[in-house]
Amino acid sequence: MSDGFALAIHGGAGVVPRAEMSEEREAACHAALARVLTAGESVLAADGTALDAVTAAVRALEDEPLFNAGRGAVFTRAGTHEMDAAIMDGRDRRAGAVAGICGPRNPVDAARAVMERTSHVLMAGDGALTVAREAGLPFEETSYFFTPERWDTLQETLRMEADGTLDDDPSRRHGTVGAVARDRAGNLAAATSTGGMTAKSAGRIGDSPLIGAGTFAANDSCAVSATGDGEAFIRLSVAHEIDARIRLAGQNVTDAAEQVVMKDLVAIGGSGGLIAIGADGSITLPFNCEGMYRGQSIEGQASQTFIY
Numbered sequence: 001m002s003d004g005f006a007l008a009i010h011g012g013a014g015v016v017p018r019a020e021m022s023e024e025r026e027a028a029c030h031a032a033l034a035r036v037l038t039a040g041e042s043v044l045a046a047d048g049t050a051l052d053a054v055t056a057a058v059r060a061l062e063d064e065p066l067f068n069a070g071r072g073a074v075f076t077r078a079g080t081h082e083m084d085a086a087i088m089d090g091r092d093r094r095a096g097a098v099a100g101i102c103g104p105r106n107p108v109d110a111a112r113a114v115m116e117r118t119s120h121v122l123m124a125g126d127g128a129l130t131v132a133r134e135a136g137l138p139f140e141e142t143s144y145f146f147t148p149e150r151w152d153t154l155q156e157t158l159r160m161e162a163d164g165t166l167d168d169d170p171s172r173r174h175g176t177v178g179a180v181a182r183d184r185a186g187n188l189a190a191a192t193s194t195g196g197m198t199a200k201s202a203g204r205i206g207d208s209p210l211i212g213a214g215t216f217a218a219n220d221s222c223a224v225s226a227t228g229d230g231e232a233f234i235r236l237s238v239a240h241e242i243d244a245r246i247r248l249a250g251q252n253v254t255d256a257a258e259q260v261v262m263k264d265l266v267a268i269g270g271s272g273g274l275i276a277i278g279a280d281g282s283i284t285l286p287f288n289c290e291g292m293y294r295g296q297s298i299e300g301q302a303s304q305t306f307i308y
Contacts, residue, residue, distance in 0.1 A: 004299030005044035006281040007181045009036050009057050011067040011293030012194075013227040013272040014175030018290065018308055026307060029066055033295040033305040036060040040179060041297050050181040050189035050223070051089045058085075058108040058191040061177035065147045067293065068175030070106055073145055073195025075154040076202055081145050083195050084209040085111040086122075090188030090217035095121050097209035098128040102145065105138040108193050111209070113137065122209060150198070157199045176208055178225025180217070180277045184299075188277060190215050190223040190239075197230075206230025212240035220279060221246040222253045227292065228265070228272010236264055242276060253278030261286040 011033060016025065040057035044050070062070025073081045085107035086097035096115025099122065104110045113135035114123050123131060133139070160166040178192035192215040194208040207214030207230040214230065216239035217223035224239035238260055245256035257276045265272065266288055273287025275294060285294045285306070295305035 003184055004281065005182060005184050006277055006283055006299065007037065007040045007044060007053060007057065007179065007297045008275040008277055008283045008285060009033065009040065009061065009179045009295045010225065010227055010273070010275045010285070011061060011064070011177050012175035013287055013289050013292040014068060015289070015291035015293060015307060017169065021307075029293055029307060030305050032064045032066050033293060034303065036064070037295050037297050037303045037305070040181060041303070044181060044183055044299070047184055050183040050187045051087070053181040053183065054179040054189045054191040055087065055108060055112060057179035057181075058177060058193050059106045061179070062106045062108060062193055067177050068195045069177040069193040071145055072147055072150065074150050074175065074198040076196070077154070077158065077199040078202055079154065080202070081142065081195060082200075082202065083107045083193070084205060085191070085193035086209040086211060086215040087111045087115060087191040088189065088211060088215055088217040088223075089115070090219040090223055093218055095211045097122040097211065097215070099124040099205045099209045100203065101125065101128050102142065103129055103139045104132045105140045105144070108191050109137050111191070121211060153198050161199070176214070176227035178215070178227065178275060180223035180225050180275050182223070182277050182281045186219065186279070188217045188219050188223040188279065190217040190225050192225040207233035207238070210234060212237050214239060216240060216243055218243060222256075222276050222278050224257070224274055224276045226272065226274040228289070229270045232265055232268055232270025233272065235268065236260070236270070238265070238274065246278070253282050254284040257284045258286045261288055
């Protein structure tokens with residue numbers, strides 16, 4: 001087992017199709033992913049915890065309007081924002097999550113407040129907002145979360161629904177952000193945040209805030225953050241399935257994750273991907289769709305970012 005740190009991030013499997021990706025946008029996405037890696041790396045390089053590193057990385061992802069979380073969150077069909085987030089500490093399996101909220105600048109911080117300030121794991125709506133306020137977290141007006149691109153996508157989606165021409169563009173159907181890390185002490189952590197699906201029904205909650213579905217971390221197996229068709233990830237308990245394959249079947253994190261993403265999800269029509277890190281610091285970034293915004297950093301090696 002290496003004593004070095006390792007970090008993986010994703011900006012979602014909702015990638016703009018390659019044919020529609022301009023050079024300028026592609027460069028902007030790579031630059032944003034690099035900034036996020038730096039945010040997480042700086043924590044780990046200073047002997048910080050995996051938990052603090054994934055918090056910093058996801059907070060940075062939420063601040064990037066290019067990705068579907070925080071400031072870049074998509075709109076519900078009612079033209080509102082309902083954001084979900086979760087975080088889990090692999091040391092003791094403590095976890096916190098929020099669902100259906102809008103207000104806290106960084107939903108991942110609200111999820112961590114639930115973990116650290118309450119006896120609960122998952123809180124929704126006004127109750128979650130109360131915890132965030134009591135924790136002193138920064139709040140923003142709804143205008144902060146408005147981005148013209150996401151608004152235009154909502155209008156286009158609603159028009160296509162009305163015309164019967166709605167396609168399966170992954171950038172419309174799913175987008176999430178997340179991070180997994182292993183610190184120098186060997187501890188794992190995972191965090192995930194999302195605005196959900198464009199034009200989703202009010203009250204819809206996907207896999208991101210569900211421990212064992214879209215988010216999971218345990219020191220003896222792996223840390224996972226998923227992105228994709230949330231309903232499929234929930235039905236398969238994707239993150240827990242990977243953990244179980246490692247603990248009970250003796251698989252390594254790469255084989256376990258790839259089998260779940262490339263076989264199990266495909267078998268039920270699920271599209272998406274995930275990032276996972278094993279107890280030994282091994283990183284895997286599988287996806288079964290056109291692309292996934294992602295990056296990785298392993299101590300002593302150059303950081304890398306990818307889209308397709």
